[in-house]
Each structure stands twice: as C-alpha cells, then as structure tokens.
Amino acid sequence: MKPVLTALALVVLGVTIGCNGGTGDATGVDRQLAQEIARIRAVDNHAHPVRPTAEGETPDLEFDALPVDNLEAQSDPIRQRGKSPIVADAHTQLFGASDKATAMRARGADYATWMLDRMGIETMLSNRVAMGTGLPSSRFLWVPFADALMYPLDNKAMILNSDQQAFFPLEEQLLKRYYAESGVVAKPATLGEYLDKVVRATLARHKKGGALAEKFEMAYLRTLDVGNPSRADAEKVYATGAGDYKALQDYIFRFIAGECGRLRLAVHIHVAHGGGGYFHVAWANPLLLEPLLNDPSLRKTTFVMIHGGWPYTREITPLLTKPNAYVDFSEQTAFNAPHDVAEVLRAWLAYVPEKVMFATDAYPASPELGWEESGLIAANTGREALGRALTGMMRDQEITRERAVELANMVLRDNARKLYGLQ
Ligand SMILES: [Zn+2]
Incomplete structure (x- = not known):
C-alpha cells in the first residue's frame, strides 16, 4: 500500500507544481520558504506528551x-474525530502499516524523542502534573499546574455541570498532593501560613524541578476575570469558609503570579475555547486578562496566552503591545484548518511578531488520536499556516524574503528560546 500511495502523492505534487509555475506548493506557500520552514527544528511552547510505558505497566x-478525554459526549470538531481522514493520514505517516505498540516496543525509552524528531520538534514544553522516565529533560521541559492552589475551600458550590463534577475532585486531589509534597498534613489555620507553607513551597519545588512556567486551566473552572480584593477580605474568607470565595481565589492567583515573576517562571493561561460540552467560551475571553496585564505590580510577570484566544483572536492582537504578554497558537493548529490559522497569524505577525510562538497542544484525545497523531497534525498545520501567512505578506510586499525567513525562525523557535532563556 505505502509505496503506491507515495508514488501517487508525488504525481499529484508534480502536477500541482507544473500548474502554478513552480512558485508555490499545493497550498500556495512559496516553495523556497516552505523548504526553509520544514528545516527549522521547532520549540513547541505547549503540549501534553505521554510517557511510553511497557505492556502490563500502569499507563x-x-x-x-x-x-x-472522558467527559460527557460533545459534538467534536471534525479534525478531532477519530475517524477523520486527517487522523488516519497522520497515523500512516508516523507508523506506516505498523502500529503504536510495535513502534513503542522497538524504540523503548527513546520512543518519545523519536516522535519529536518525526514532528520536527527539538524541544517540547510539556504541560504535565509531573515528568518521568521516557521524557528526558534534554528534549522535554516541564510546565506544571498551579490551579489546584486556588481552591483550598469546599468547592461544591462551584460545580454546575458534569464537566466540573469531573474537574473539581481532580483539583482537590492535586492540592492534597501539593500539601503532601510540601510536608503539610492539614489545611493551615491562616491564609498567611497557607501562602507560605503550601503555595510558595510548591512553586519553589516546581522551579527546583526544572519548571519553566506555571499553567492555569482556570477557564475550565471559572472566569478569567481576576479581581483585586484586599488581603483582609481574602483572609476572612479563608478562615471562615464564608463570603466571596472568588475573591479568595483572585487573591491567591495574584499571589502566585507575583511569585512567578520573582522566580522567573512564566504564567501560562488557557485562553481559548476548550474541551467538554459545557465549556463556557465567554469565560476565556482574553480581554478579561487586561486588568492583570495592566497592573504595574505584575509587570515583572510574563503571561503567555496559551492557544491564542480562539475565537477571540483579534482581541489578542492589541494585548500583544503589553510588554509582558505573549501568545502561542496551539489548539488552533489542532482544531482549525491551516488557512484559518494563517489569517490569525498574519494579523499578529504584522503587529508584534516577537511575541508569537509555535505550539502543538499534542494531546491523547482518543485511541485513534494520540499525542503522536495530534502532535504531527498540529506541527504540519502550524508550519503550513506560517508559510501561508508569510507568503501572503511577501506577495503584498509587506516583508522581504529574508525577513520572512527570519520571522519563520522567530515564531518556530527563537521567540521561545529568548523568552525562557533556552540554549
Ligand atoms: Zn493543553
């Protein structure tokens, strides 16, 4: 099957090149630029790689x-459906006629790094609860989660649907883990003690463990609208368990953001539509972050708007003028078509290009769509979208070819390397 398909693909490609005079590939991307983009070894700003495990080992x-991946059924976007041809194509590109289990057995501990090579990714920022064997720190850098720290009280009243019913117990479990790792046996009596012994201790431990950033999935649980309550108000809610719980959460978020600035950890925030049929899209509007981005006391904290705000991508553009605001276009590369992502990118690249970062959001969504397939689809889509955006800018004489190549390197690699101080 495979050699036939390859031959057919070459014929199709040949015909296409013949038709458009050799200046672009089948997608209209300038051919020389496409080759440059394909060569760049990327830094992936956000993904969820899975550790390879042997048969019989706990997954x-x-x-x-x-x-x-286990929520009440929703209407999945087409590109996310297991039976989608794009998913089958990605699987064939990665494994040929073989399967994942065979490849994993053959590659052993090198499986995940081999997969990065297939995606053209040099370094993957790995948004995970913990790292572990099979994800070596030479290629996989850690971004742990900080949400759990925001919810130290009884969360029952915040559970409005089955998605949140699944989420809050997981946050409570993770907070217990953070207590244990911090050597704290029970909820400290005062907010001051909690911030010092649990929150500060957890962030310091993450930093020591190699973390580059702290990730918040806040929009899955509540709005991104973070107020600025007084310490006294937050202390009262913490101590009594009564009053405005959101104010306490807001206070803790600001404390974490301030600490992250001091520790040189970036703050990653999910800013976009998200998984689950009950996701409240309006809670994820990037403009809700403006009070944080405009707060002089948080200017030393770097905020990275993970997923680039989709569908509010135009709202992101002006926010990029804030000196501490960055963006990646993960998830869009998984859910959306290349031409759609290209339009978004073009607006950002014409505005503040040194803040825009490539990312895949590689994620094990289903048995068919593993982190491997979703990572490859997103990497290919991201490269094509970038090629389309830069080709358009070149053809409209907004940028030179040299600048297009420079921008491609910035987006795929250099912006992230500079932000995180990578070698
Ligand atoms: Zn993610």
Whole structure:
C-alpha cells in the first residue's frame, strides 16, 4: 500500500507544481520558504506528551491535571474525530502499516524523542502534573499546574455541570498532593501560613524541578476575570469558609503570579475555547486578562496566552503591545484548518511578531488520536499556516524574503528560546 500511495502523492505534487509555475506548493506557500520552514527544528511552547510505558505497566495519566478525554459526549470538531481522514493520514505517516505498540516496543525509552524528531520538534514544553522516565529533560521541559492552589475551600458550590463534577475532585486531589509534597498534613489555620507553607513551597519545588512556567486551566473552572480584593477580605474568607470565595481565589492567583515573576517562571493561561460540552467560551475571553496585564505590580510577570484566544483572536492582537504578554497558537493548529490559522497569524505577525510562538497542544484525545497523531497534525498545520501567512505578506510586499525567513525562525523557535532563556 505505502509505496503506491507515495508514488501517487508525488504525481499529484508534480502536477500541482507544473500548474502554478513552480512558485508555490499545493497550498500556495512559496516553495523556497516552505523548504526553509520544514528545516527549522521547532520549540513547541505547549503540549501534553505521554510517557511510553511497557505492556502490563500502569499507563501514564499525568499528561493533564484536568483530562478531557472522558467527559460527557460533545459534538467534536471534525479534525478531532477519530475517524477523520486527517487522523488516519497522520497515523500512516508516523507508523506506516505498523502500529503504536510495535513502534513503542522497538524504540523503548527513546520512543518519545523519536516522535519529536518525526514532528520536527527539538524541544517540547510539556504541560504535565509531573515528568518521568521516557521524557528526558534534554528534549522535554516541564510546565506544571498551579490551579489546584486556588481552591483550598469546599468547592461544591462551584460545580454546575458534569464537566466540573469531573474537574473539581481532580483539583482537590492535586492540592492534597501539593500539601503532601510540601510536608503539610492539614489545611493551615491562616491564609498567611497557607501562602507560605503550601503555595510558595510548591512553586519553589516546581522551579527546583526544572519548571519553566506555571499553567492555569482556570477557564475550565471559572472566569478569567481576576479581581483585586484586599488581603483582609481574602483572609476572612479563608478562615471562615464564608463570603466571596472568588475573591479568595483572585487573591491567591495574584499571589502566585507575583511569585512567578520573582522566580522567573512564566504564567501560562488557557485562553481559548476548550474541551467538554459545557465549556463556557465567554469565560476565556482574553480581554478579561487586561486588568492583570495592566497592573504595574505584575509587570515583572510574563503571561503567555496559551492557544491564542480562539475565537477571540483579534482581541489578542492589541494585548500583544503589553510588554509582558505573549501568545502561542496551539489548539488552533489542532482544531482549525491551516488557512484559518494563517489569517490569525498574519494579523499578529504584522503587529508584534516577537511575541508569537509555535505550539502543538499534542494531546491523547482518543485511541485513534494520540499525542503522536495530534502532535504531527498540529506541527504540519502550524508550519503550513506560517508559510501561508508569510507568503501572503511577501506577495503584498509587506516583508522581504529574508525577513520572512527570519520571522519563520522567530515564531518556530527563537521567540521561545529568548523568552525562557533556552540554549
Ligand atoms: Zn493543553
């Protein structure tokens, strides 16, 4: 099957090149630029790689603090459906006629790094509860989760649907783990003690464990609208368990953001539509972050708007002028078509290009769509979208070819390397 398909693909490609005079590939991307883009070894700003495990070993479940692969059924976007041809194509590209289990057995501990090579990714920022064997720190850098720290009280009143019914117990479990890792046996009596002995201790431990950033999945649980309550108000809610719980959460979030600035950890926030049929899209509007981005006391904290705000991508553009605001286009590369992502990218690249970062959000969504397939689909889509955006800018004489290549390197690799101080 495979050689036939390859031959057919070459014929199709040949015909296409013949038709458009050799200046672009089948997608209209400038051919020379496409080759440059394909060569760049990327830094993936956000993904959920899964540790390879042998048969009989407990499967890795630490790829997300709030896994979305087991929620009440929703109408999945077409590109996310297991039976989608794009998923089958990605599987064939990665494994040929073979299967994942065989490849995993053959590659052993090198399986995940081999997979990165297939995606053209040099370094993957791995948003996971913990790292572990099979994800070596030479290629996989850690981004742990900080949400659990925001919910130290009884969360029952925040559970409005089956998605949140799945999520809050997981946050409570993770907070227990953070207590234990911090050597704290029970909820401290005062907010001051909690911030010091649990929150600060957890962030310091993450930093020591190699973390580059702290990730928040806040929009899955509540709005991104973070107020600025007084310490006294927050202390009262913490101590009594009564009053405005959101104010306490807001206070803790700001404390974490301030600490992250001091520790040189970036703050990653899910800013976009998300998984689950009850996801409240309006809670994830990037403009809700404006008070944080405009707060002089948080200017030393770097905020990265993970997933680039989709569908509010135009709202992101002006926010990029804030000196501490960055964006990646993960998830869009998984859910959306290349031409759609290209339009988003073009607006950002024409505005503040040094803040825009490539990312895949590689994620084990289903048995057919593993982190491997979703990572490859997103990497290919991201490269094509970038090629389309830059080709358009070149053809409209907004940028030179040299600048297009420079921008491609910035988006795929250099912006992230500079932000996180990577070698
Ligand atoms: Zn993610």
